[in-house]
Amino acid sequence: MSAWIVSTLKATSLSHFMIASTWMWPLCETLHFVGLTLLVGVVGMLDLRLLGRLRHLSYASVHSLIPWGILGFAINLVTGVLFFVGAPEQYIDNVAWWYKLAFLAIAGLNVLYFETTQARRALAIGAGDDTPRAFKIIGAVSVVSWFMVLYWGRMLPFIGTAF
Amino acid sequence: MTNFFAALEQLPLSTWLRESDSIWAYPTMLTLHTIGLALLVGASAALNLRVLGRGQAIALADLRPLFRWMWVGFWINALSGVVLLAADATTKAAAPMFLIKLGLVAIGVVVMTAQRREVFAPAASVTPTARALATVSLGIWFVAIAAGRLMAYPGLFFGL
Numbered sequence: 001m002s003a004w005i006v007s008t009l010k011a012t013s014l015s016h017f018m019i020a021s022t023w024m025w026p027l028c029e030t031l032h033f034v035g036l037t038l039l040v041g042v043v044g045m046l047d048l049r050l051l052g053r054l055r056h057l058s059y060a061s062v063h064s065l066i067p068w069g070i071l072g073f074a075i076n077l078v079t080g081v082l083f084f085v086g087a088p089e090q091y092i093d094n095v096a097w098w099y100k101l102a103f104l105a106i107a108g109l110n111v112l113y114f115e116t117t118q119a120r121r122a123l124a125i126g127a128g129d130d131t132p133r134a135f136k137i138i139g140a141v142s143v144v145s146w147f148m149v150l151y152w153g154r155m156l157p158f159i160g161t162a163f
Numbered sequence: 164m165t166n167f168f169a170a171l172e173q174l175p176l177s178t179w180l181r182e183s184d185s186i187w188a189y190p191t192m193l194t195l196h197t198i199g200l201a202l203l204v205g206a207s208a209a210l211n212l213r214v215l216g217r218g219q220a221i222a223l224a225d226l227r228p229l230f231r232w233m234w235v236g237f238w239i240n241a242l243s244g245v246v247l248l249a250a251d252a253t254t255k256a257a258a259p260m261f262l263i264k265l266g267l268v269a270i271g272v273v274v275m276t277a278q279r280r281e282v283f284a285p286a287a288s289v290t291p292t293a294r295a296l297a298t299v300s301l302g303i304w305f306v307a308i309a310a311g312r313l314m315a316y317p318g319l320f321f322g323l
Contacts, residue, residue, distance in 0.1 A: 022319060023319075026312055026313060026315070026316050026319060029312045030308055030309045030312045030313075033197075033200065033308045033311075033312065034305060034308055036197075036200075036201055037200065037201055037204035037205045037208055037304070037308075038205070038208055039205075040201035040202070040205035041201075041204070041205030041206060041207075041208045041209040042205075042209060044201075044202075044205055044206075044232075045209055045229075053228075054225075054228060056222070056225040057221060057222075057225050058220070060220060061218065061220035061221040061222075062218075062221065064217075064218040064219075064220045064221070065209060065212065065213075065217065065218040065221075068208075068209075068212055068217065127225075147198075150194070150197060150198065150201065151194055154190065154193055154194040154197050155186075155190060155194070158186065158189075158190040159186075
């Protein structure tokens with residue numbers, strides 16, 4: 001299965017381009033780091049607010065920065081897919097990559113649950129209000145899982161063979 | 164100066180960092196450097212976006228705590244950066260891209276300090292200077308990140 005995925009992707013012209021171009025890889029890496037800072041900046045502030053920190057701010061006001069966090073995530077999704085298409089053999093059997101995806105899934109499910117069931121309650125949190133325990137747990141899960149996404153991403157070249 | 168970097172490279176810590184297979188050596192230092200980057204530039208980007216008129220529901224004065232996170236990120240990276248430099252001091256110190264990156268980070272930190280005075284001055288609204296500083300800050304961090312990445316590709320950027 002993984003051999004088939006690798007050979008299919010490597011046969012695409014996009015994959016050839018990623019590898020043949022001197023510029024694409026470092027450019028995408030730079031953008032991947034820029035996306036990461038946007039994501040951590042915005043999601044980090046939201047998580048701190050859920051944890052009951054940055055209490056001067058209403059949750060809704062911090063939430064208004066969300067499009068920039070989504071932009072950061074989108075940049076990283078696109079560049080991440082480009083890395084995978086370019087050199088799938090580096091990732092598909094790499095345990096660090098699978099951990100990264102697993103924590104990405106946890107972070108994603110956490111935010112999905114929160115935004116679909118708790119959004120209204122959250123937007124009612126005004127300046128100076130403490131947050132309920134459930135929100136603190138969700139904030140903590142978010143901080144830890146995004147940190148693990150970053151950690152396992154950084155470990156890719158050291159545990160497996162990715163560059 | 165070359166002697167100094169050669170001596171730095173021979174320190175037991177540097178040798179360990181360079182040669183150890185331990186996950187706690189080079190990989191951990193790089194991870195710390197990435198976390199510091201995320202805290203410093205992430206908090207800075209959030210402030211800059213607000214100064215430039217995004218997320219206007221946030222009262223600017225309430226973003227003061229972000230500076231603490233920026234400094235935490237800065238110090239994590241200053242320390243992990245020194246350790247990473249020590250591991251390959253002679254090579255890195257001679258690399259043009261490393262010196263460019265150091266210069267950019269220095270400018271970024273100067274801008275950050277200036278922002279604290281300008282943004283939280285008791286003015287009624289965001290001053291043109293504050294907007295200019297925020298724009299420069301976003302640009303400088305972007306270029307500094309690019310320079311850091313390009314250190315892994317010596318010679319790629321116009322031979323640098």
